[in-house]
Amino acid sequence: MTTAANTVGERNAAPLEPGVWGVLATPFAGPNRDLDLPSLTRLVQFYEKCGATGLTVLGVFGEASSLSGEERTAILRTVATSTELPMVVGVSALATAPSIAEVTSARSAAGDRVRAVMVQINSGSPQVVIEHLHAIHAETNTPIVLQDYPVASHVTVSTDRVIEIVEACPFVCAVKAEAPPTAAAIARIVDRVSVSVFGGLGGQSLLDELAAGAAGAMTGFSFPEALVGCVSAWHAGDSDSAREAFIRYLPLVNYEQQPRVALALRKDLLARRGLIGDGAVRPPAAAFPEQLREIAADQLRRAELIEERGR
Template identity: 65%
Template sequence: MTENTAAHRVEPLARGVWGVVATPFTDAGEIDDASLVRLVQFYESVGAAGLTVLGVFGEAAALTASERMQVLGVVAENSSLPIVAGVTSLATAPAIAEIENAQATVGDRLRAVMVQANSGSPAVVIDHLRRINEATGADVVLQDYPKSSGISISTDNLIAVVEASPFVSAVKAEAPPTAVAIARITARVGVSVFGGLGGQGLLDELAAGSAGAMTGFSVPEALVSCVTAWLAGDAEAARAELVPYLPLINFEQQPGIALALRKELFRRRGLFASAAVRAPAAGFPAELDAIAADHLAELDAQEVR
């Protein structure tokens, strides 16, 4: 990173846990505003640093443009937390349109927009982000999530993108091994780097220099307690806060059904009225009903102890 780029870089995104907001639906498939309000107010009550709305686990790709604005509006009206809005499109013009809609909906509550790396070539990504920033003025969280985007970019190329893009305030590193990528990025550029993937690698990511987590989990207060302890300099306490939840984190992150599991666990915790998902997402498998109940019962028993 050149001295000039470093001097003009936007402020890094705040450290902590940015809760990735799942979009609740009614059994009839409509957006459930009441459940959404409960979720975002719960995130705020447990100490989240901010909310990431319309991400992959927000099923943004299954929402219409007006529904996306509805979700953003409900979140903004019912929480005081800063908002990062996810951008679904990998192409520049529609990505700009999504961001302009988000800006019109939430105004200065929009802290940044989360844009996925849309090429393995740093030149292509740099141009994509530059055009987005010139058109909208928005700070960018650069997301590297090849499982969702289908795009793989090397860590060195990702760093080159960030070095050339002073409006990037954070990177969301979700290409395993995430701790390796986080260590390399934080050693080179002065942006916040967050892990995701439901918190599976959170302790290692924090040890590698992450600013926290930008992810969802059915017990987000566990992630907040862990990250808060770590950022306060108490690694032992951070580990103690997270370790009891690792079996549930592992259960929830099963490929292909992770979204359905999280929604069902939110329902069982009283945050969502329904665990409904939209196609092509898979629904909650009935075969896991008793296993999910056992996981939650074990956590309840630990709290009693």
Template identity: 55%
Template sequence: MTAGVREPRAALETGVWGVVATPFTDDASSVDEPSLARLVQFSQTAGVRGLTVLGVFGEAASLTEQERERTLRVVVENTELPIVVGITSLDTGEVIREIQSAMAMTGPRFRAAMVQVNSADADEVARHLEAIVAATDVPVVLQDYPRASGVNISAEGLQTVLHAVPAIVAVKAEAPPTSPAVARILSGGTTASVFGGLGGQGLLDELVSGAAGAMTGFSFPEGLVRTIDAWHEGGFAAASHALLPYLPLINFEQQVGIALGIRKELLRRRGLITSAAVRSPATPFPAALSAHAAHHLELVAELQEA
């Protein structure tokens, strides 16, 4: 190895990395720690590979620094799973500070920092990540989620970044259409894992394109786990059969603008959290969809029993 050049890190492990919602009290004034503990414990029993905490759907941007720290502490205290920590800022210095704080909270359970693409310019993204790694020496999950970051980068640009920054252990590909994006990213010969997100909507096609699994939230994470297990055991047909009971619910849950509110309400109805409250700018669960949610949950229960 040439002096000063870092070796690639081990790719992020395949499977489902569950994105953890942050439960709030009814008035959303504080984090509901008992609900968070219950949700995390359930995620472990559902068979996920690890947890992604303080992601976009964890409403990390709405949390105070103290709430973020306490959220990480509750997660660490209630699961043995490895943790990917979401970083909210696009500013290099602030990202470094957030990562250092997260590492202090999670200790040996810290697996990687999930950092958002901060520019359409691949060279600028690479410089950003290189500065972060130089300061923290952490593995990086690079999140390409234009809806949250407001930044659009090409798959070819992501390939450039991956070759320039060997500390990247995974890409979270959430720029639709995701399945061709996964294929193009992987065609560059990266050693990093590529994961789909977006609630599992494109999971089957992402797996066909070479995805390592899903890094996402869903009110029935066990369904995504069964699908990926089936994929490894029996390919597309087996995975399709495993996912079929959950597809209507996935589509219902992933409605643009209200997806988080729906997911929290479904988690509440499953008894995993006490309140479906969200913080601005998220939109609360629309009361007009109450019967719809009930029908979807009944259908999943029936198909799981069949």
């Protein structure tokens, strides 16, 4: 088994390209909540128009755990034929064998368009995670984005453990840091290992994460153009413009990230913008709270005014 001691400094995966990797929502339609592939195509093309670096497909906010294998394949093929943007494909499984099956299926559906797969930390033991990642890479030869997202995995590890895992896995091309305080974690990771590190969580700490050395954002937001504007300005060396581009959207970011209903809130706003046909979610995800209808309309109105003033 390869260990951290003999892989430090021997990375064989190029760091994931910096920028915004938009996390795609999965649109549904009709009473049975069938896949709405035309809406998915429209959303994908909007991300491309906005200037996204790439797309994150079948992530937690893509409701991947509620999809059948056939639906996952349909989504990957739709994305692959709708844009030239590269993809990071989420792996829902925490165990090794089903994770390998998911990655193999994704590569079969989307081929070389799969830039990397995103695998969650699945154990509090670094050695268990290291063995898990090595097994996936040995079978699929696919670069891995390591996702530290305790809310979804129910696994909490220290930042030092994350670094230990990355050092022992030279095929890890990025870390998605979603265990608050994210900026502190990102600063420690980028100081120790030569991989790209991205923030998530809807962009709540994006400005601090960029200041800490993040390569960008790997997240969803109903106004992805705000994420792109912020990250692009930061990479151009203009931190003041980056803050100006994003800080006006922070009330909307905060609204979208409300616990338990965050997915429904974001999909509702995407539907209100006309980017998807319907904001429906699949159970067990919580539905949109009807009590927030007027608040959602006001949030959207204010965000659209920001867009108009920026044109």
